[in-house]
Amino acid sequence: MIRQDTRKVEFGDFQTPDELASQAVRLLATRKIAPATIVEPTCGRGSFLVAALKQFPHSGAAIGLEIQPDYFKVAHERVMSLHCSQRVDMRQADFFRFDWSKIFAEAPEPLLVIGNPPWVTASQLGALESGNLPRKSNFQNHRGLDAVTGKSNFDIAEWMLIHLLEWLKGREAVLAMLVKTSVARKVLCHAWKQGWPLVEAAIYAIDAGRFFGVSADAGLLVCRVGKGQSVTRCGIYDLDSPETLRQSLAFHNGWLLSDWDAFERHQVLLRGPHHASLYRSRSGVKHDCSKVMELTRNPGGLMNGHGQIVTVEPDYLYPILKGSAVANGRKKRASKYMLVTQTQTGDPTNVIRTAAPNTWTYLTIHSKELDGRGSSIYRTRPRFCVFGIGEYTFSPWKVAICGLYKRLEFSVIGPRDGKPVVVDDTVYFLSCQSKEEADLLAVLLDTPEAREFLASFIFWDAKRPITAEILGRLDMEALAKMHGKLARLMTLTKRTTAMKAQPRLL
Numbered sequence: 248m249i250r251q252d253t254r255k256v257e258f259g260d261f262q263t264p265d266e267l268a269s270q271a272v273r274l275l276a277t278r279k280i281a282p283a284t285i286v287e288p289t290c291g292r293g294s295f296l297v298a299a300l301k302q303f304p305h306s307g308a309a310i311g312l313e314i315q316p317d318y319f320k321v322a323h324e325r326v327m328s329l330h331c332s333q334r335v336d337m338r339q340a341d342f343f344r345f346d347w348s349k350i351f352a353e354a355p356e357p358l359l360v361i362g363n364p365p366w367v368t369a370s371q372l373g374a375l376e377s378g379n380l381p382r383k384s385n386f387q388n389h390r391g392l393d394a395v396t397g398k399s400n401f402d403i404a405e406w407m408l409i410h411l412l413e414w415l416k417g418r419e420a421v422l423a424m425l426v427k428t429s430v431a432r433k434v435l436c437h438a439w440k441q442g443w444p445l446v447e448a449a450i451y452a453i454d455a456g457r458f459f460g461v462s463a464d465a466g467l468l469v470c471r472v473g474k475g476q477s478v479t480r481c482g483i484y485d486l487d488s489p490e491t492l493r494q495s496l497a498f499h500n501g502w503l504l505s506d507w508d509a510f511e512r513h514q515v516l517l518r519g520p521h522h523a524s525l526y527r528s529r530s531g532v533k534h535d536c537s538k539v540m541e542l543t544r545n546p547g548g549l550m551n552g553h554g555q556i557v558t559v560e561p562d563y564l565y566p567i568l569k570g571s572a573v574a575n576g577r578k579k580r581a582s583k584y585m586l587v588t589q590t591q592t593g594d595p596t597n598v599i600r601t602a603a604p605n606t607w608t609y610l611t612i613h614s615k616e617l618d619g620r621g622s623s624i625y626r627t628r629p630r631f632c633v634f635g636i637g638e639y640t641f642s643p644w645k646v647a648i649c650g651l652y653k654r655l656e657f658s659v660i661g662p663r664d665g666k667p668v669v670v671d672d673t674v675y676f677l678s679c680q681s682k683e684e685a686d687l688l689a690v691l692l693d694t695p696e697a698r699e700f701l702a703s704f705i706f707w708d709a710k711r712p713i714t715a716e717i718l719g720r721l722d723m724e725a726l727a728k729m730h731g732k733l734a735r736l737m738t739l740t741k742r743t744t745a746m747k748a749q750p751r752l753l
């Protein structure tokens with residue numbers, strides 16, 4: 248049983264129900280796709296291969312490949328029962344050891360490469376010590392070893408689709424693959440960044456829970472390559488109502504937009520590349536050692552994550568709001584604190600020894616954990632340093648949002664016990680000097696225009712849907728102007744419109 252489960256993970260094994268494969272090929276037929284060659288590169292039990300052979304009886308050739316012998320046998324028998332064996336080349340083989348560029352170069356056009364590639368990531372394969380990986384997995388700047396050790400990660404389907412598109416270059420072909428939507432996006436983004444001409448791109452969303460029993464956004468990615476005008480948009484539809492456009496992804500300015508129409512409607516809010524805005528979105532403090540650096544006040548005193556009571560001076564101690572508290576509006580909780588050992592990234596930390604001897608002793612006692620922080624960012628920096636630190640960290644008021652949560656809700660955070668509240672590195676914020684300024688920004692950020700503009704860049708199924716970069720694309724002054732609040736904003740920031748050229752950039 249365990250072995251079976253392991254194999255399922257290793258081969259990313261989610262066999263497509265026949266009903267879904269038939270629906271997908273019917274859709275392709277309505278899109279005027281009439282292949283001369285059908286290719287199913289990881290055909291499993293053959294549902295796509297069989298459906299495509301039935302839907303396109305005039306295709307001259309078909310190739311089906313599958314690594315697992317049991318599935319290969321089933322697929323082979325199913326294909327043989329269609330009585331078209333003379334045009335089908337079935338191989339039990341490994342996708343990664345197959346010369347696809349040669350096959351594609353020799354196959355009659357147009358080609359249809361169709362299927363449902365494995366649903367597994369490089370780090371899952373690494374954990375299983377599986378060899379079901381591309382031989383050279385130096386991919387998208389992830390070194391193979393990093394992927395295997397889990398330091399960096401990518402979906403095997405992403406690797407397969409990107410390489411299939413590369414091998415199809417110069418040919419008339421359609422790639423139609425069932426994948427997670429996040430994989431589809433990465434493949435499209437890669438193709439667009441590389442300038443590969445896609446003459447058509449669409450995603451037809453499916454209910455992955457219903458068909459595969461998994462909770463993931465997934466769909467049929469359809470990309471046409473070959474002659475024709477290239478596109479940088481990709482319509483999103485539901486496979487069940489393929490005529491109704493939900494929204495369009497787009498590649499613009501080197502960015503992938505989730506909703507082109509919303510972006511176009513609110514383009515006026517886009518911060519120009521050289522526009523020095525009053526505000527710059529910042530992220531919270533990163534320390535990678537919460538057990539030591541974060542303390543909770545309870546009746547016995549300050550306690551660290553090891554459950555030890557700690558004696559430190561107040562000098563380096565700041566109230567903290569974690570991302571979950573920001574997201575859930577629990578702004579009043581005053582019990583958590585963070586040791587912030589610097590005010591700028593380059594600050595020496597050994598001054599703590601004399602400025603706050605108890606704090607220094609505490610850090611030294613836990614030096615093994617702090618010195619052992621894995622990230623390379625700590626290596627050449629002062630001992631016990633933190634990251635994401637600057638004047639902005641200590642601004643008294645902040646308008647903040649947690650990057651991990653799936654809602655565009657900003658919170659106003661004010662000082663506590665006379666000290667600025669700091670946030671962790673899952674939180675992004677704009678710095679403000681007064682409550683009035685923060686309240687005004689929060690109101691502006693809650694307008695439909697700001698929400699739609701920001702949402703046009705956000706992919707809600709991403710691990711961290713909201714980023715400082717996305718927030719930084721919004722021109723706060725343009726937003727204030729749109730709502731007749733620019734003069735008020737300038738007054739609150741003690742600036743005049745003429746002074747805008749020297750931004751405060753907190």
Ligand SMILES: C[S@@+](CC[C@H](N)C(=O)[O-])C[C@H]1O[C@@H](n2cnc3c(N)ncnc32)[C@H](O)[C@@H]1O
Binds near residue numbers: 261263289318366
């Ligand atoms: C998500 S399943 C889909 C199967 C089939 N395409 C379908 O739509 O039903 C992925 C398939 O890829 C096969 N597979 C995994 N790694 C492979 C490899 N290296 N070469 C060929 N097939 C592979 C698995 O055995 C499995 O049948």
